[in-house]
Amino acid sequence: MAHKLDIISIRNQFPILHQEVNGKPLIYFDNAATTQKPQSVIDALIKYYSHDNANIHRAAHTLAARSTDMFEDTRKTIQAFINAKEVEECIFTKGVTESINLVAQSWGRKFLNVGDEVIISTMEHHSNIVPWQMICEEKGAILKVIPINNAGELLMDEYDKMLSTKTKMVACVWVSNALGTINPVKNIIEKAHALGAKVLLDGAQACSHLEVDVQDLDCDFLAISSHKLYGPTGVGVLYGKRELLDAMPPYQGGGEMIKEVSFDKTTYNDIPYKFEAGTPNIGDVIAFKYALDFVNEIGKENIATHENELLKHCVDGLLEINQSFTGTSTSLSDRNVMSSGVETQPITLIGTAKEKVSVQSFIINDMHHFDAGMMLDAKGIAVRTGHHCTQPLMNYLGVDGTIRASFSIYNTLEEVDVFLEAVRKLVKR
Ligand SMILES: *Cc1c(COP(=O)(O)O)cnc(C)c1O
Numbered sequence: 001m002a003h004k005l006d007i008i009s010i011r012n013q014f015p016i017l018h019q020e021v022n023g024k025p026l027i028y029f030d031n032a033a034t035t036q037k038p039q040s041v042i043d044a045l046i047k048y049y050s051h052d053n054a055n056i057h058r059a060a061h062t063l064a065a066r067s068t069d070m071f072e073d074t075r076k077t078i079q080a081f082i083n084a085k086e087v088e089e090c091i092f093t094k095g096v097t098e099s100i101n102l103v104a105q106s107w108g109r110k111f112l113n114v115g116d117e118v119i120i121s122t123m124e125h126h127s128n129i130v131p132w133q134m135i136c137e138e139k140g141a142i143l144k145v146i147p148i149n150n151a152g153e154l155l156m157d158e159y160d161k162m163l164s165t166k167t168k169m170v171a172c173v174w175v176s177n178a179l180g181t182i183n184p185v186k187n188i189i190e191k192a193h194a195l196g197a198k199v200l201l202d203g204a205q206a207c208s209h210l211e212v213d214v215q216d217l218d219c220d221f222l223a224i225s226s227h228k229l230y231g232p233t234g235v236g237v238l239y240g241k242r243e244l245l246d247a248m249p250p251y252q253g254g255g256e257m258i259k260e261v262s263f264d265k266t267t268y269n270d271i272p273y274k275f276e277a278g279t280p281n282i283g284d285v286i287a288f289k290y291a292l293d294f295v296n297e298i299g300k301e302n303i304a305t306h307e308n309e310l311l312k313h314c315v316d317g318l319l320e321i322n323q324s325f326t327g328t329s330t331s332l333s334d335r336n337v338m339s340s341g342v343e344t345q346p347i348t349l350i351g352t353a354k355e356k357v358s359v360q361s362f363i364i365n366d367m368h369h370f371d372a373g374m375m376l377d378a379k380g381i382a383v384r385t386g387h388h389c390t391q392p393l394m395n396y397l398g399v400d401g402t403i404r405a406s407f408s409i410y411n412t413l414e415e416v417d418v419f420l421e422a423v424r425k426l427v428k429r
Contacts, residue, residue, distance in 0.1 A: 088272050
């Protein structure tokens with residue numbers, strides 16, 4: 001059940017938020033780039049390095065046993081977090097980028113052939129474009145791109161037309177970091193599976209805002225990043241169905257991923273270790289568990305309720321600025337950028353999908369996004385400006401970048417008000 005959260009006590013768990021930037025209280029609205037970390041995560045890192053540090057899975061001594069147990073505890077926690085059937089289906093990587101590269105290089109190299117097709121979408125992050133371009137080029141496979149409408153929603157009819165028995169992989173972002181769009185992934189997966197294709201979801205943004213149940217979704221792979229989920233940087237997870245991971249060759253060779261090595265022949269370890277060559281980022285993996293505990297404690301539904309309230313307040317405020325400058329009222333349905341005539345309004349919203357998370361991109365029509373970002377920073381407000389690692393999307397939309405405000409559980413309506421006032425001043429200038 002959703003209930004009213006005590007945001008102030010949640011904020012108090014994040015020491016970084018309590019500072020001034022350029023003489024103003026920090027307002028951190030760049031959560032889609034990376035979230036801040038609660039004290040419990042920071043403490044876990046300090047405790048690990050001051051008390052437990054040892055290499056995992058190898059030695060017989062007490063510290064090694066402790067660090068191994070804690071490392072594997074995080075694996076169990078992420079298994080429960082995404083409802084994976086088996087704990088071995090969760091592989092630690094250094095982030096979404098590495099998770100996707102692992103699948104493209106390992107699964108792709110084995111299973112893609114000349115003339116096979118891989119489908120991605122227009123709103124992919126570079127990390128779900130380039131790895132597929134690389135492997136498609138190597139294997140002579142063809143990359144196809146699902147187009148979107150002006151609101152930033154996938155054109156599902158076009159997806160239907162694109163799918164065929166040649167489709168081997170559909171790699172799609174679950175929630176767009178640039179637009180906030182929540183894609184209809186269950187539908188995407190069902191349709192791909194009907195033709196025998198596999199589906200990889202880029203879950204970088206989805207996992208912090210939405211309930212995740214990989215068995216219910218029936219996705220074949222899911223890429224997750226700790227640092228977008230209140231955890232440390234340099235840690236991610238690749239979820240994959242056991243039968244697929246078992247059939248895939250190792251991604252990297254080295255220690256940990258082997259059973260037996262001789263100069264003639266090496267036999268590989270079982271999953272997940274087969275894909276975890278070398279000493280992993282032990283301390284940060286251990287601390288990641290505390291980030292997952294933090295999210296579990298508040299509850300995804302409560303998080304979504306609060307974040308949606310922030311988003312609505314922000315969008316209403318931006319539309320209100322337009323209205324006060326032009327005297328015209330903008331309804332939800334015609335508030336999207338690309339429809340003609342909207343350019344006469346000072347602010348153009350980018351990403352107005354019906355289903356979206358707490359990310360709002362926009363442009364101020366006579367101002368470069370970079371300048372806007374600098375001026376907001378002067379007021380202590382951190383937003384992202386630029387192409388958000390989605391250059392093809394920006395080209396498609398005909399903009400060279402946007403200003404993006406992205407909200408998280410520790411942000412407040414009062415912060416949104418300060419932000420809106422700052423934007424209003426930029427527009428007036
Ligand atoms: C941040 C992000 C990535 C990259 O994730 P890393 O863990 O930083 O490699 C990929 N896709 C989306 C949608 C993202 O937001």
